[in-house]
Amino acid sequence: MSHWSQLSLQDAATPIMTMLISFHDHAMLVIIMVLTFVAYALLSLTMNKYTSRNTYEAQAVEAIWTILPAFILLFLALPSLQLLYLTDEIVKPGVTVKAIGHQWYWSYEYTDFCNIEFDSYMVNTEDLSEGQFRLLEVDNRVVLPMNIEVRLLVSAADVIHSWTVPALGVKADAIPxxxxxxSFILQRPGVFYGQCSEICGANHSFMPIAIESVNTESFITWINSFKDEQ
Incomplete structure (x- = not known):
């Protein structure tokens, strides 16, 4: 992976993240237009030789540079407020998962399926298999179905943590x-990684999150196999 690709946003795996990326591009376009206009005005004013000693006011110009930024802020505020409302909207979740932060690991509960519970610890570097990511792989991934709204309940058992997965566009503080x-809806299969984004102690960087997105049939098979193991 190149250094430039690491600076960009991750590929979206949920509709919310897709809209977040679109809003980011929209905001960057507005910022670039404003910077281009300001740079052009600055260069044109500093490089010409025109002077005017008799101009004491310019009410039309003052009105323009007061009203125009207000409209620019509206172009940014309206889609931002709409997106902020959609991120908090939960309609009809099909699966509910509870994530509990500990120092320094996550535990998960599938309360819809006979109280399936497990802990998720980071895999040590010497135990990694080929293709796994250092400091991101866990021993027990959170398996979730695609195209079904998932509600995630987040809490903590000791200190404040933060459950964050950038590809899903979700982030919530886990507070004791x-x-x-x-909530989120996974749109494609894959494994999506995240980390605790709250400074929760000495091993803050060693409690990653791994979400495995599968189809409904594979999810039901995983649930049944988990029950058989118990």
């Missing part, structure tokens, strides 16, 4: 004694 919730 409190439940935060968010």
């Amino acid at each position: 004694g409190r439940l935060n919730q968010m």
Whole structure:
């Protein structure tokens, strides 16, 4: 992976992340247009030799540079507010998963399926298999079905953590004694990685998150196999 690709946003795996990327591109386009206009005005004013000693006011110009930025802010605020509302919207979740942060690992509960519970620890570097990512791979991945709304309940058992997966466009603080919730719909199969983004202690960087997106049949098979193991 090149250095430039690491600076870009991850490929979207949910509709929310797709809209977040679109809004990012929209905002960057507006910023580039504003910077281009300001740079052109600055260069044209500093490089010409025109002077005017009798101009004391320019009400038309002042009105323009007051009203125009207000419209620019509207072009940014309206889609931002719409997206902010959609990120908190939960309609009819098909699967509910509870994530609990510990120092320093995550535990998960599938309360819809006879209380399936497991802990998810980071895989040590010497135990990694070929193709696995260092500091991101876990021993037990969170398996979730595609094209079904998933509700995630987030809490913590000791200190404040933060459950974050960039490709899904979700991030929620895990606070002891409190439940935060968010939802997402996985659009494609794959494994998506995240990390705790809250400074929760000495091993803060060693509690990754791995989400495995599968089809419905594979998810049901995984649930049944997990029950058989118990």
